[in-house]
Amino acid sequence: MIRGLYTAAAGMVTQQRRHDTATQNIANLNTTGYKQVDSVSHAFPDVMISAMSRGTTQAVGRINTGVFAEQSISQYLQGDLIESGKPVDFALSTDLQVQDPVTGDNIIFDGSGKSVTAQGEVIYRPQAFFTVQDNEGNNLYTRNGSFTIDATGQVLSAGGFKVLDANGNPLLLTDPQDNLKVDGQGNLLDPATGLPSGTRLGISVVNKPQELVRDGNGVFHADDLQAADIRYTNANDNMQVHQGYLENSNVDPTLVTVDLNAAYRAYEANQKVIQFYDSSLQKAVTEVGRV
Incomplete structure (x- = not known):
C-alpha cells in the first residue's frame, strides 16, 4: 500500500512539471523566436517481486514504481x-x-x-x-x-x-x-x-x-x-x-492547450489515488487496530 502512495506521488510530480512546461509555452505564445518545449516522461526501472515463505522464495512478477519527467526537449520547427x-x-x-x-x-x-x-x-x-x-x-x-x-x-x-x-x-x-x-x-x-x-x-x-x-x-x-x-x-x-x-513563436496553441488539460486531469487522478490510500490507512489504524 505504501508503495502505491509513492507511485501516485511520483505521478503527481511528473504531471506538475508537464503542466509547468505547457504553461511556459502558452506564456511565450507571442515571444519572437521562441521554440516550443515538450516534456518527456519515462518510467522508473521495473523491480522483481518475490514471495518468501519458510525459507523458500517464489517469483511473483515485475512491478513498476512510477514515472518521472526526465527532460524537456525543444522543438526547432520554423515559426511564421x-x-x-x-x-x-x-x-x-x-x-x-x-x-x-x-x-x-x-x-x-x-x-x-x-x-x-x-x-x-x-x-x-x-x-x-x-x-x-x-x-x-x-x-x-x-x-x-x-x-x-x-x-x-x-x-x-x-x-x-x-x-x-x-x-x-x-x-x-x-x-x-x-x-x-x-x-x-x-x-x-x-x-x-x-x-x-x-x-x-x-x-x-x-x-x-x-x-x-x-x-x-x-x-x-x-x-x-x-x-x-x-x-x-x-x-x-x-x-x-x-x-x-x-x-514568431512556433508554439501550437491547440496542442499545448490539450497537453495542459491532460496534465491537469492526470494530476487530479493521481491525487484521488493518494486520497484513497490515505483513507485506507486511516481505517487500518483506527478500525482494524481495535479488532
Missing part, C-alpha cells in the same frame, strides 16, 4: 515570419539537409525535425541561429532577430548581447541605422554601391541542436561545442535571411 518593416529586424528561414551515410540520399525528417535511420541512429535536422556573445565572451545562439544599434554603432540583440559577424567579432556599424542593408545570405551591403561590403552576419549552423541548452531570454548555449558540431554558414546551405521580418 511576421513583417515588421524595421531595418534592424531579421528572421531566418532554413531547410538544411543531411545525407544518409549509407545511401547518400537526403534524410527525411518528421514534423519534429527528427529521423531514425535503418541502423537505429536518431538524427536531428540541423538548425541555423544568429550568433551573439555575452559579457564573458561566451557564444550564444538565438532565433530572435530583433536587434538594436547603440550610440557607438554596436549591434545588440533583444537580450542586450553583442551580435557577431561571420568572423566571430562583434558587429560594429559606422553607417546610420537607416542605411543598414543585408542581402538574403546575410551579407551587409555598402549603402553607396549596394554591393556586399565584405561583412556578414554571424549565422551559425548547429548540426546537432539536441545538444543545445536553453538559457532564457531566447538564447541557447552549448556545453560541448564539438558534440553540438557548430559552424558558420556557407554558400551551400539552404538558408535565407529576411530583413524587416521577425520569426
Whole structure:
C-alpha cells in the first residue's frame, strides 16, 4: 500500500512539471523566436517481486514504481515570419539537409525535425541561429532577430548581447541605422554601391541542436561545442535571411492547450489515488487496530 502512495506521488510530480512546461509555452505564445518545449516522461526501472515463505522464495512478477519527467526537449520547427518593416529586424528561414551515410540520399525528417535511420541512429535536422556573445565572451545562439544599434554603432540583440559577424567579432556599424542593408545570405551591403561590403552576419549552423541548452531570454548555449558540431554558414546551405521580418513563436496553441488539460486531469487522478490510500490507512489504524 505504501508503495502505491509513492507511485501516485511520483505521478503527481511528473504531471506538475508537464503542466509547468505547457504553461511556459502558452506564456511565450507571442515571444519572437521562441521554440516550443515538450516534456518527456519515462518510467522508473521495473523491480522483481518475490514471495518468501519458510525459507523458500517464489517469483511473483515485475512491478513498476512510477514515472518521472526526465527532460524537456525543444522543438526547432520554423515559426511564421511576421513583417515588421524595421531595418534592424531579421528572421531566418532554413531547410538544411543531411545525407544518409549509407545511401547518400537526403534524410527525411518528421514534423519534429527528427529521423531514425535503418541502423537505429536518431538524427536531428540541423538548425541555423544568429550568433551573439555575452559579457564573458561566451557564444550564444538565438532565433530572435530583433536587434538594436547603440550610440557607438554596436549591434545588440533583444537580450542586450553583442551580435557577431561571420568572423566571430562583434558587429560594429559606422553607417546610420537607416542605411543598414543585408542581402538574403546575410551579407551587409555598402549603402553607396549596394554591393556586399565584405561583412556578414554571424549565422551559425548547429548540426546537432539536441545538444543545445536553453538559457532564457531566447538564447541557447552549448556545453560541448564539438558534440553540438557548430559552424558558420556557407554558400551551400539552404538558408535565407529576411530583413524587416521577425520569426514568431512556433508554439501550437491547440496542442499545448490539450497537453495542459491532460496534465491537469492526470494530476487530479493521481491525487484521488493518494486520497484513497490515505483513507485506507486511516481505517487500518483506527478500525482494524481495535479488532
